Amino acid sequence: MVIKISHSEIKEKIIAAGLKATHQRIVIYAALMQMCDHPTAEKIFETIAPANPSISTGTLYKTLDHLVAVNLIAKVKSDEGSYRYDANVDNHNHIYCTNTNEILDYEDHELDQILEAYFKNKKIKNLKITDIRLQINGERLDLKKAISIQ
Amino acid sequence: MVIKISHSEIKEKIIAAGLKATHQRIVIYAALMQMCDHPTAEKIFETIAPANPSISTGTLYKTLDHLVAVNLIAKVKSDEGSYRYDANVDNHNHIYCTNTNEILDYEDHELDQILEAYFKNKKIKNLKITDIRLQINGERLDLKKAISIQ
DNA sequence: TCCTAATTAGGAATAATTACTATTTAGTAA
DNA sequence: TTACTAAATAGTAATTATTCCTAATTAGGA
Ligand SMILES: [Mn+2]
Ligand SMILES: [Mn+2]
Ligand SMILES: [Zn+2]
Ligand SMILES: [Zn+2]
Secondary structure, three states, rough: OOOOOHHHHHHHHHOOOOOOOHHHHHHHHHHHOOOOOOOOOHHHHHHHOOOOOOOOOHHHHHHHHHHOOOHHHHHEEOOOOEEEEEEEOOOOOEEEEEEOOOEEEEEEEEHHHHHHHEEEHHEEEEEEEEEEEEEEEEEOOOOOOEEEEE | OOOOOOOHHHHHHHHHHHOOOOOOHHHHHHHHHHHOOOOEEEHHHHHHOOOOOOHHHHHHHHHHHHHHHHOEEEEEOOOOOEEEEEEOOOOOOEEEEEEOOOOEEEOOOHHHHHHHHHHHOEEEEEEEEEEEEEEEEEEEEEOOOOEOOO
């Protein structure tokens, strides 16, 4: 999902999260918001580099860490070597496409409620559950068509 | 869960999976079976190295890949930089402990059935679901005590 | 405007993994 | 048993993703 949001709104979100709204942070956060495919750090770098050739990879990684720390973005595990990032921090699940390496969002309020209800009773001793995420692994059948939730 | 299995049974499992049962593969697979904490490649290396000083990291990684490919073991994503491995390939979920970096098994047949039933109706267009895994993230409260499912 | 801590650029260093290549081995067939 | 061959391995170099380092710059408050 592409999130349509103005430059100044991004600035405000960064400040509200307790960070200085530097040019680098705004650029990186704005770029990730436009990218709906859970990009790697490298992909984000390639996206912002043409217009911002002076932003270094050191800054990119540190900025991504900062944004994760204040919960403006999320770090997503992947099956390849590198992590991927997500501008959507609302509770949602991911579809991992094993043949295309796509990571797609799967939002399903009904399922969230089922799981919430289930784990309300099913206590795990000595563990405070912070969140529960579903990882749906599968194969995209027709590579010419997109995957879509009915 | 520690899987109690004899050396020759391991050998047979490797052959049944279509691989040559070499000393290296038997040692690596046997080691992982004894380790219930989803170890990293490095941890496995440290475990086998004293008794098998000639097994190289190249062989270890290639062997782990082979065992994953034939579905004798599973590669498990982690929040730190390295992957972790699991001798249990039966469908089960993982508890990720954010403060201790433990990865624990969470087996729950009742939950499996709920999810299976749910996704039987909820079709996702153009996707063949291969499996659905739950990632339970949480914090271990008392570091002196273990986490246990009630 | 001045000050200072925070941030950044640029690049070196590290960690995990993969790639490479010469040597060894397992399994098969003569 | 021996010979053969493809597969596997050891040892190590290379690569990839990420982190670390340090001097310079900057943001934002006094
Ligand atoms: Mn998303
Ligand atoms: Mn296990
Ligand atoms: Zn997402
Ligand atoms: Zn497991």
